[in-house]
Amino acid sequence: MARQTIAEQFVDILGQAGVRRIYGVVGDSLNPVIDAIRRAPGMDWVQVRHEETAAFAAGAEAQLTGSLAACAGSCGPGNLHLINGLYDAHRSMAPVVALAAQIPSSEIGTAYFQETHPDRLFAECSHYSELISHPSQMPRVLQTAIQHAVGRSGVSVVSLPGDIAALEAPQRAAELALVTRRPTIRPADEEIDALARMVDDAPRVTLFCGSGTAGAHDEVMAFAERVKAPVGHALRGKEWIQYDNPYDVGMSGLLGYGAAYDAMHEADLLILLGTDFPYNAFLPDDVRIVQVDVRPEHLGRRSKLDLAVWGDVRETLRALLPRVAEKADRRFLDRMLKKHADALTGVVDAYTRNVEGHVPIHPEYVASVLDEEADDDAVFTVDTGMCNVWAARYLTPNGRRRVIGSFSHGSMANAMPQAFGAQFVDRDRQVVSLSGDGGFSMLMGDFLSLVQYGLPVKVVLFDNSALSMVDLEMMVAGLRPYGTTYPHTDYAAIARAAGAYGVRVEDPKQVRDALREAFRHDGPALVDVVTDPNALSLPPRVTGEQLAGFALSAGKMVLNGGVGRMVQMARANLRNIPRP
Numbered sequence: 001m002a003r004q005t006i007a008e009q010f011v012d013i014l015g016q017a018g019v020r021r022i023y024g025v026v027g028d029s030l031n032p033v034i035d036a037i038r039r040a041p042g043m044d045w046v047q048v049r050h051e052e053t054a055a056f057a058a059g060a061e062a063q064l065t066g067s068l069a070a071c072a073g074s075c076g077p078g079n080l081h082l083i084n085g086l087y088d089a090h091r092s093m094a095p096v097v098a099l100a101a102q103i104p105s106s107e108i109g110t111a112y113f114q115e116t117h118p119d120r121l122f123a124e125c126s127h128y129s130e131l132i133s134h135p136s137q138m139p140r141v142l143q144t145a146i147q148h149a150v151g152r153s154g155v156s157v158v159s160l161p162g163d164i165a166a167l168e169a170p171q172r173a174a175e176l177a178l179v180t181r182r183p184t185i186r187p188a189d190e191e192i193d194a195l196a197r198m199v200d201d202a203p204r205v206t207l208f209c210g211s212g213t214a215g216a217h218d219e220v221m222a223f224a225e226r227v228k229a230p231v232g233h234a235l236r237g238k239e240w241i242q243y244d245n246p247y248d249v250g251m252s253g254l255l256g257y258g259a260a261y262d263a264m265h266e267a268d269l270l271i272l273l274g275t276d277f278p279y280n281a282f283l284p285d286d287v288r289i290v291q292v293d294v295r296p297e298h299l300g301r302r303s304k305l306d307l308a309v310w311g312d313v314r315e316t317l318r319a320l321l322p323r324v325a326e327k328a329d330r331r332f333l334d335r336m337l338k339k340h341a342d343a344l345t346g347v348v349d350a351y352t353r354n355v356e357g358h359v360p361i362h363p364e365y366v367a368s369v370l371d372e373e374a375d376d377d378a379v380f381t382v383d384t385g386m387c388n389v390w391a392a393r394y395l396t397p398n399g400r401r402r403v404i405g406s407f408s409h410g411s412m413a414n415a416m417p418q419a420f421g422a423q424f425v426d427r428d429r430q431v432v433s434l435s436g437d438g439g440f441s442m443l444m445g446d447f448l449s450l451v452q453y454g455l456p457v458k459v460v461l462f463d464n465s466a467l468s469m470v471d472l473e474m475m476v477a478g479l480r481p482y483g484t485t486y487p488h489t490d491y492a493a494i495a496r497a498a499g500a501y502g503v504r505v506e507d508p509k510q511v512r513d514a515l516r517e518a519f520r521h522d523g524p525a526l527v528d529v530v531t532d533p534n535a536l537s538l539p540p541r542v543t544g545e546q547l548a549g550f551a552l553s554a555g556k557m558v559l560n561g562g563v564g565r566m567v568q569m570a571r572a573n574l575r576n577i578p579r580p
């Protein structure tokens, strides 16, 4: 069998681990690997304009498929540009291997041209970050990197000097036994029994769900039915738990709505399911709390726990269900469902009146029309900023749609690059980027990559010429907004100049047709909707003096606003309450 170079072996092994493409920008030390990719069947090089896009794209791909994705950067500045996207992937628990090319191995430690130490730089945003300084570390180092990324769900970084990449590998890598899937984790019987006792002892139980409830919709519903528990969620739990949910009481947190906060605080027992929800100010401190999580390091770091359960949500609930007694009393649940429906109705009545006639266009109107017009299996990517609020309130999950954002890392500019990666997974699936003009312009260069690859991503730009989310933050802190505005920019014209479909929308009557037209277009499209920068979702009737303190207002709903189709669902759940 012909010998392989280290570069060829690297690409070969990534292919065995299920990687189909590597996103990045070429350069010096990376060139042997690029050449190996060019020759490797079944592996593509995806050329981006900014390496941060490469990392966001790989992270989105991994979040969509659940399997390994990859990105690469050349030595020094090339791989340094990956860092923010890698932080995001790591904190979203997306399995990604990043190749950080390194300067010639003989020069490390001499302040050589472009010298950095990626193995150190990426230590904080990875489970594993190592330098290959001798060919005989291959294939073991790459195998270990893959297994960290897949097994622990996150990022691994391999730093590889260009001279070593070009050397012959000491052995072929044909028969590596790679781990490509995580096992399920079932808690010990003692924990399950303890949890069952606590549930039986508690008259009122509330469930609060995060991204760890992915794949556990049926189990959560069955458990909620058995113990008559209201079910709230964090933003990352929304896409997995909010649909077909007769127990839904909404979302808690800074963007929260409905009765989730009340249901969590008025329970006797709160069960946190697969959530690392960071805002402990929204969690009760006088209620018994159990947390179930597949990552033991998540347990108890947000609130004091009465029981910590290390396990998958689905496995835990499957084991738990037969051991808990059915509760007959659903008064708490029904009271919370009513509270939830009332809260949403009040908000909708106060807020959505006449938005369809509002100029500049009301962003919530755009989001609600987008929700209606997008496909039932669309992938939405959502920029950090006010788009998070619109997505949380208006996108209606159904178990087939996906919503990806920078929900743990909170980086701007994530949406369009994530859409880029999501569209590579399936060119026939509708991928929609909800972009802020601040976020979009930050990595706008990679709109050119969408055009270059003919990817039919639809960018819906909430173009308010402002960094609105920060405006709001400043007001909440009692500061005068400063440094938060941009001059008006015709992004549709920029899109057309780049070779894409671009349309600018200033009249609310044109929003629906513009979206339909863009969705019909067989290629990249940008809908530049000029939106109202003052459409901050403040609670109705908030006065200036109240603003500073309103992060701690009674309902803990920092941002208030419309809630789209959720109000219908909440009302339907009320109608379905069994009559005695």
Ligand SMILES: Cc1ncc(C[n+]2csc(CCOP(=O)(O)OP(=O)(O)O)c2C)c(N)n1
Residues within 6 Å of the ligand: 383, 384, 385, 386, 387, 410, 411, 412, 413, 435, 436, 437, 438, 439, 440, 462, 464, 466, 467, 468, 469, 470
């Ligand atoms: C990389 C990065 N820089 C700065 C911030 C702070 N920040 C959070 S949201 C935001 C404003 C986003 O503006 P835009 O994308 O225009 O959306 P809008 O809120 O106006 O809808 C800023 C500056 C951040 N989260 N990430």
